[in-house]
Amino acid sequence: MTDCLYLNDSYLRECQARVERVDGKRVFVDKTVFYPQGGGQPSDTGKIVRASDAVEFKVEKVLKESGEAAHYVDREGLAAGDSVRLEIDWARRHKIMRMHTAAHVLGFVMFSRGVLVTGNQLGDALTRFDFNLEAGLHREALEEGVAAANELLRSGAEVKAFELPREEALKIPGVVKLADKLPPAIERLRIVQIGDFDAQADGGTHVRSLSEVGQLRIEKIENKGAANKRVYFSLSNPV
Numbered sequence: 001m002t003d004c005l006y007l008n009d010s011y012l013r014e015c016q017a018r019v020e021r022v023d024g025k026r027v028f029v030d031k032t033v034f035y036p037q038g039g040g041q042p043s044d045t046g047k048i049v050r051a052s053d054a055v056e057f058k059v060e061k062v063l064k065e066s067g068e069a070a071h072y073v074d075r076e077g078l079a080a081g082d083s084v085r086l087e088i089d090w091a092r093r094h095k096i097m098r099m100h101t102a103a104h105v106l107g108f109v110m111f112s113r114g115v116l117v118t119g120n121q122l123g124d125a126l127t128r129f130d131f132n133l134e135a136g137l138h139r140e141a142l143e144e145g146v147a148a149a150n151e152l153l154r155s156g157a158e159v160k161a162f163e164l165p166r167e168e169a170l171k172i173p174g175v176v177k178l179a180d181k182l183p184p185a186i187e188r189l190r191i192v193q194i195g196d197f198d199a200q201a202d203g204g205t206h207v208r209s210l211s212e213v214g215q216l217r218i219e220k221i222e223n224k225g226a227a228n229k230r231v232y233f234s235l236s237n238p239v
Contacts, residue, residue: 002069003031010205013090019082027071027078036064040120041204044088051083095124098213101206106149108198111177133229146216156211157195163188172199214238
């Protein structure tokens with residue numbers, strides 16, 4: 001199992017690690033700062049630097065495979081036993097962290113209005129959310145939700161992550177806001193709490209404060225069915 005350091009500190013930009021095994025361009029290490037794609041959050045990109053000669057290998061994507069983080073690099077050359085330094089593209093990671101936290105706030109607002117998220121895909125510049133709104137485009141309802149979310153974002157509330165036993169975590173109202181989704185069947189769940197208004201089971205990366213996020217802006221709304229509306233939003237830079 002790969003020790004995923006980002007779970008305890010999303011602000012780690014690099015770490016020293018040991019290559020456990022290599023399968024072509026797939027590199028497995030004992031620990032990583034790279035987030036592997038999942039839960040609507042894209043994987044980190046960056047590089048692996050071999051300690052013995054400072055040769056760099058570009059990390060193009062990271063996937064979780066049987067509990068391990070598979071780092072897909074641009075070329076072969078690393079070997080089991082190599083000491084390496086892992087470095088993420090921090091500018092991209094921080095944009096995704098901001099997006100992810102903003103998405104939680106918007107999800108909370110819509111959930112409080114009886115609307116569930118049916119799908120999502122985070123990005124560093126644009127994020128997509130699908131909502132189970134009833135027939136009609138409901139632009140006004142979505143614009144009101146975004147305005148309410150932006151008001152919360154301006155509060156600068158603290159964001160923190162911690163673990164709870166699964167049974168205890170599932171008692172938290174609204175701990176799951178995705179329609180027809182349950183957290184993985186593990187004994188302890190990681191909870192991301194924003195201020196005193198939202199707590200969700202989540203394994204992704206987030207900022208420490210809403211003051212880092214900026215403001216949501218709707219870029220496009222699509223009607224994807226009788227009760228499914230797709231919203232694309234971006235973020236302004238925080239003041």
